[in-house]
Amino acid sequence: MTRAFDRNRLADAKPAVLAPLAETPFHPRLAALALTNDWYDWAGFKAPASLADEELEYFAIRSTAALFDLSPMTKYCIAGPDAEAFLNRLTLRDVSKLAVGRVQYTAWCDDEGHVLDDGTLFRLGRDAFRLCCQERHLPWLLDGAARYGVTIADETEAVAGLSLQGPVSCALLRAAGFAGIETLKPFELRAFPHVAGEVVVSRTGFTGDLGYELFCPAEEALSLWDRLAVHGERHRLRVIGYSALNRARIEAGFIVANADFITADTALREDRVRLPDEIGLDWMIDPAKESFNGRRAILAARETGRLRHALVGLEIEGSVPAPLAIVYHRRKREAGLITASTWSPFLKKTIAIASLERPFGVGVVDDLWTEIYALHELAYSKLMKRVKIVPRPFLRLPRRIATPPADI
Template structure:
């Protein structure tokens, strides 16, 4: 005769099933973000536990517009593309003319499937004549590797190895200056440069997703917490606040900036043929 499961057995089964509903990945900044979380409002960003909000989504938005807002962009997909043919390879697979992208500059671009429909969009950072970083919403490593056939180039995903922060808002420059990043005042819009940090270097670009004054900082994962602490300490008198995606999303909508699979459907995700989009349509 079958017996009903005991309470302990039912609880164990429920705990086992919850494994599949729990976001397991944390970014290198997760200890600091978890310590600030008051709303407990999380979402899944490419498998990472990311905050919709941390304390108050409306006040977080106003931190972008009147102070300095810190947002963790580590889950953003990042590829290191390097080699003698890196420029030629990227000029073939992306839409904008990469030969015009100088070292120390960033440009916005997109890339398409074989039928000309947009696979994704993102930012291309030229770190040196033969080294690039491509940042995107979706993962494209197999497609990039297939497209690299015949080119003397290496393509590696570095999403986990490189942490990222967006520092946005009218006092963001003052925070970086007070944090000791000498020379950051020379960065024009879409410029990038390397700066010393914690016995190593980080990359700072004058880019962002808010339409406001802002910067993006890329740091080796093992130096992430020291960078966070350096910025928070320097920004204390400048009103620096950590924010979640809801506030950032409001700012990017005001700026007219688009997001793949939110404002348009990428060709890999489109189920209906009439949802495919070419670049000029977007």
């Protein structure tokens, strides 16, 4: 039976571009704190860039405790008797080595070895996993799973997430009744009782600091928020937006999909895609692992020297950040592009992540410059600043891995 064409119904339909952004389960609490009204679109969700003061939000990460809404992050539930085999075929790292109750930072590629995304893989049980990432991949995942005994479900909306970061984050969780949280090791996860269900807490984060990520059913989100907020004032807890988090993640040297590299399925030009070795993920690859997406192409590129790019850390002289600035060799020849940059209050330096065209960043590492256009009083000043290649992460904090964390 063919459905009749209804012009009136079509006229009343709201164009997708005008559809309002979705609100996360924590939005009522965020909206009450959003003095700046500074929102942005994160994967179709309304998310805060800042809530009150970006500087204070950053210093909460490094000095006390900071709370960030992770709910818009894409989350897939992957389960079934072949879940391990499927994920081992999909991702770069060896999933058979991932124990139950552990988390693995990983990435996955297309058949040509180009990176599709990076993310975290949580092993919740023998045959149950949660894959968290930046982009949406459900059709591609389902196609790849056709021959495996596995089910894949998008649980982005069903599962709410919070990131609690900072030197007093462990003390706050302990005060909130998460008994034994101080024994949780980096990249370890554990379920804790909450209301009639549970909260899964992992010792992970995107700041390079002591921190945790908490996941619960969306319907229990506000009760989880309030459970933490009760102890927030005593522990100087501050809710933060992405601007502060982004500054901390640059200090930690972490990369962001479609910011520091273009994902293979969104790149419009062939020369925009990246192999794992070209974005600093070469350490993930074990040539002894027999089969994973892109293996043949990745190893062939290594053998034939077809690696064209290098992702590097930079220190920039002066105090002016240089996001999306061009890097030059000897002030003349273009060597690459700065993908992320910030002034680090902790390090008292201007730092950056840059994608350079080889041999720059590998064989050629000296006499590099960047061109910055600094805005002062309605006028731009062109600045040529020397840059120096330095290791990432820029910031290493012993408390990030100390177990148990210091009792603050």
